[in-house]
Amino acid sequence: MDGRPAIVQSTSPTNDDTFLNLLCDGFGDSVLLGEAIPASCFSDWTGHAACRPLALVSPATTEEVAKLLRLCNDHHRPVVPQGGMTGLAGAAVPSADSIAVSLCRLTGVESVDRDAATMTVRAGTTLQTIQEAATQAGFRYPVDFGARGTCQIGGNIATNAGGHGVIRHGMTRDQVLGLEVVLADGRTIDLMNGMLKNNTGYDLKHCFIGSEGTLGIVTRAVLRLAPPQGESHTLLCGLPSYPAAVALLHRLRSAGLALEAFEVMWQDFYTMSCGWRDGQLPLPTSYPLYLLCEAEGDASHLEAALEAALETGEVEDAVLASSTTQARGLWAIREATGEFPVKLAPINFDISLPIPAIGDFVETAGKMLQQRWPGVRIVNFGHIGDSNLHLTVDGRSLTEDTPATRHAIESAVYQWVGKYRGSISAEHGIGLLKRDFLHHSVRPEALNVMHTLKQALDPHGILNPGKVLN
Amino acid sequence: MDGRPAIVQSTSPTNDDTFLNLLCDGFGDSVLLGEAIPASCFSDWTGHAACRPLALVSPATTEEVAKLLRLCNDHHRPVVPQGGMTGLAGAAVPSADSIAVSLCRLTGVESVDRDAATMTVRAGTTLQTIQEAATQAGFRYPVDFGARGTCQIGGNIATNAGGHGVIRHGMTRDQVLGLEVVLADGRTIDLMNGMLKNNTGYDLKHCFIGSEGTLGIVTRAVLRLAPPQGESHTLLCGLPSYPAAVALLHRLRSAGLALEAFEVMWQDFYTMSCGWRDGQLPLPTSYPLYLLCEAEGDASHLEAALEAALETGEVEDAVLASSTTQARGLWAIREATGEFPVKLAPINFDISLPIPAIGDFVETAGKMLQQRWPGVRIVNFGHIGDSNLHLTVDGRSLTEDTPATRHAIESAVYQWVGKYRGSISAEHGIGLLKRDFLHHSVRPEALNVMHTLKQALDPHGILNPGKVLN
Numbered sequence: 042m043d044g045r046p047a048i049v050q051s052t053s054p055t056n057d058d059t060f061l062n063l064l065c066d067g068f069g070d071s072v073l074l075g076e077a078i079p080a081s082c083f084s085d086w087t088g089h090a091a092c093r094p095l096a097l098v099s100p101a102t103t104e105e106v107a108k109l110l111r112l113c114n115d116h117h118r119p120v121v122p123q124g125g126m127t128g129l130a131g132a133a134v135p136s137a138d139s140i141a142v143s144l145c146r147l148t149g150v151e152s153v154d155r156d157a158a159t160m161t162v163r164a165g166t167t168l169q170t171i172q173e174a175a176t177q178a179g180f181r182y183p184v185d186f187g188a189r190g191t192c193q194i195g196g197n198i199a200t201n202a203g204g205h206g207v208i209r210h211g212m213t214r215d216q217v218l219g220l221e222v223v224l225a226d227g228r229t230i231d232l233m234n235g236m237l238k239n240n241t242g243y244d245l246k247h248c249f250i251g252s253e254g255t256l257g258i259v260t261r262a263v264l265r266l267a268p269p270q271g272e273s274h275t276l277l278c279g280l281p282s283y284p285a286a287v288a289l290l291h292r293l294r295s296a297g298l299a300l301e302a303f304e305v306m307w308q309d310f311y312t313m314s315c316g317w318r319d320g321q322l323p324l325p326t327s328y329p330l331y332l333l334c335e336a337e338g339d340a341s342h343l344e345a346a347l348e349a350a351l352e353t354g355e356v357e358d359a360v361l362a363s364s365t366t367q368a369r370g371l372w373a374i375r376e377a378t379g380e381f382p383v384k385l386a387p388i389n390f391d392i393s394l395p396i397p398a399i400g401d402f403v404e405t406a407g408k409m410l411q412q413r414w415p416g417v418r419i420v421n422f423g424h425i426g427d428s429n430l431h432l433t434v435d436g437r438s439l440t441e442d443t444p445a446t447r448h449a450i451e452s453a454v455y456q457w458v459g460k461y462r463g464s465i466s467a468e469h470g471i472g473l474l475k476r477d478f479l480h481h482s483v484r485p486e487a488l489n490v491m492h493t494l495k496q497a498l499d500p501h502g503i504l505n506p507g508k509v510l511n
Numbered sequence: 512m513d514g515r516p517a518i519v520q521s522t523s524p525t526n527d528d529t530f531l532n533l534l535c536d537g538f539g540d541s542v543l544l545g546e547a548i549p550a551s552c553f554s555d556w557t558g559h560a561a562c563r564p565l566a567l568v569s570p571a572t573t574e575e576v577a578k579l580l581r582l583c584n585d586h587h588r589p590v591v592p593q594g595g596m597t598g599l600a601g602a603a604v605p606s607a608d609s610i611a612v613s614l615c616r617l618t619g620v621e622s623v624d625r626d627a628a629t630m631t632v633r634a635g636t637t638l639q640t641i642q643e644a645a646t647q648a649g650f651r652y653p654v655d656f657g658a659r660g661t662c663q664i665g666g667n668i669a670t671n672a673g674g675h676g677v678i679r680h681g682m683t684r685d686q687v688l689g690l691e692v693v694l695a696d697g698r699t700i701d702l703m704n705g706m707l708k709n710n711t712g713y714d715l716k717h718c719f720i721g722s723e724g725t726l727g728i729v730t731r732a733v734l735r736l737a738p739p740q741g742e743s744h745t746l747l748c749g750l751p752s753y754p755a756a757v758a759l760l761h762r763l764r765s766a767g768l769a770l771e772a773f774e775v776m777w778q779d780f781y782t783m784s785c786g787w788r789d790g791q792l793p794l795p796t797s798y799p800l801y802l803l804c805e806a807e808g809d810a811s812h813l814e815a816a817l818e819a820a821l822e823t824g825e826v827e828d829a830v831l832a833s834s835t836t837q838a839r840g841l842w843a844i845r846e847a848t849g850e851f852p853v854k855l856a857p858i859n860f861d862i863s864l865p866i867p868a869i870g871d872f873v874e875t876a877g878k879m880l881q882q883r884w885p886g887v888r889i890v891n892f893g894h895i896g897d898s899n900l901h902l903t904v905d906g907r908s909l910t911e912d913t914p915a916t917r918h919a920i921e922s923a924v925y926q927w928v929g930k931y932r933g934s935i936s937a938e939h940g941i942g943l944l945k946r947d948f949l950h951h952s953v954r955p956e957a958l959n960v961m962h963t964l965k966q967a968l969d970p971h972g973i974l975n976p977g978k979v980l981n
Contacts, residue, residue: 240670429708
């Protein structure tokens, strides 16, 4: 990365005590210090690098966020923005010298505009609150994932969170029409657009979405709402090969069905998950791949497409859920991932690959891992319509499950991802955990431009230093 | 705009003759000078500020674009990127001291990936070529507008072009998965992502999409392809009021119909357009508003929704096209806009407003214009599902249709747009024509950050100086 602008977080000209006095003077009860800081803000759901920050401040308004950043910027103090702490890349983990800024008091749905199908929210509002408010207004906020009750929309935006339904509705980025952001120096920029078409200069909101709190702190947003979900059908198929899964993806789309989920489980995954469940298997464990699909649209179109796929051999066997209970049973097989932390010692990968290459990647990466770590157990499933693969290595199958081995496995997989021109992070972000692997997915010139942006918007490097970029 | 970084295009340290010698040495037959430069590159479809550039260079590869920008940057020479010259904001209009860079030789569809439903293209490829290649591969490239045979995808991306179908498929931005861009200093950044999920740091492509050639020159792109269009229905309705149009929008969406177009014509527009046509009117001219809607989905769902809308009084009368010919006849009424340049002396506005406010805006802006220019004739139609209104003032109805009057009308309308927190450009961009009105839609702090980005990525200000920002 020769010649790229250095991001050096300048040393604070003020000692800790003086600065903390200024902080307490300015923010009173909103400041917590030392033992009073709750452990819940020391790390995220990864538990990675847990650390007590120098102080925790919880501003209740945009103006307070701005005032806080001005102070920290003037004194060159590192600031770590925090939402629900459910992140999976360490982006909200504080350092010992940092001021953690919790958005937990900047909450609430400000308004729902039924005519425009939009919602204006404050950054600290939980995803679940937003989903419920959307439903109540006759709409749907279509981004959804397990942390919904705890994660905050500001964090969702800062990390461009994915989740269920991306295949139809896109990531969090695609739901954001407008933003309010506070820059490192405390300037507030009002990008609270609520319109679908707006071509007035650079679309600055995209600089902040997915930047993991390194370029600004999101304080408010305007979100798009989708119509409520229509009747949907749940289907489990046994497939002969990966190319058959891709062919089926296009067949269903061309039949005019709106796919809400297209989850491909490799045989290793299906067999393991079914082994964890009692009762009769919906399909035998003999197929190389399994597809769990949820589609909205005309049942007759789905049936016709399925019949054609059975005829061409794209699908070898299929179960179409005839009740909600049956659909839930099929989903339970895929949702075995929720049991991974208990039943495995999982080393999880959230990666993207070009859709045509995913089948080949699973095979060759598996062989590569087997060669270096003989006997290693790997399970694979993917939202392949989104180009997203979740490969999981079970640490219990390693001779020695040490941090060094885990790091070596990560290095090997990410390097392999780079060979396929894939992405080392599909939806979780980079944070601390993947920062040192970023070069496998981002070319030096692009990394260089990221550094240029960082330098331009946060010249003292106070915002979430060490996250995403080093 | 106090304190914003100055964008001063530095004076070239090299005189014209010396520089042109260097240019001819480096680019040979790709350079045209003086009289040899075709007039087609002096202005865009607006005809605004036509000007012969110092030279026209047509590089055939990304490497040549890079080499050209390095040379121009070293000598602080203004560069004006040019596509098909069909823009409607003057963004590709050269200045007398500038080097115009035509992408017309960097053409071709490099590949179509059927599995991933993506296409890799070079910047100079026309929209029509892309649409045809998509259709041939069994897909659809869903952005479409009248200039399709001439405009180039690089220009579409640089201006984030809109057009038909935005309500369903979004703007050009939403079709772009990956980009290759050459920066002002000749560095090429490879952002040729082809994956739907990719959370690896800042999503830099969004800095360049819609930046109108002021931050970099797009040389290649990866585009998403949509499934082919299904059976669609064309409907013309007479409506009692603007709120009825909004209610109908939600009713049709909630009925599970995929709206391909939702065009609202005010009575002024409908009456005028019908007056230009022979034969029987599909609906009388007595309704305050008319909706032309194209919807994909189950005909029975559409009929049921329409019946309910007629019952509640949202719709007063309706015609559902029973043949392609009849559908084409209904569209002809809306497509009267194509006749504006011949039949009116149009002053066109391409603006966005919050959806709930569009009806009120049409009324109050109309009154305001009538008050200042008594007898002025205004016609309105809008893609209201996209928040986009096209208001047209007929210059022939003014006492004096002079540049000064036109400028005064523009100032008045854009100021009115600002009052409604609307956008002075929905889909055409800012370029030269709207630059001095930008502050009506963009707050000073946001403008300031745009200047910061420009300064960071193009420190000598060589890329399309004076466009978008001043």
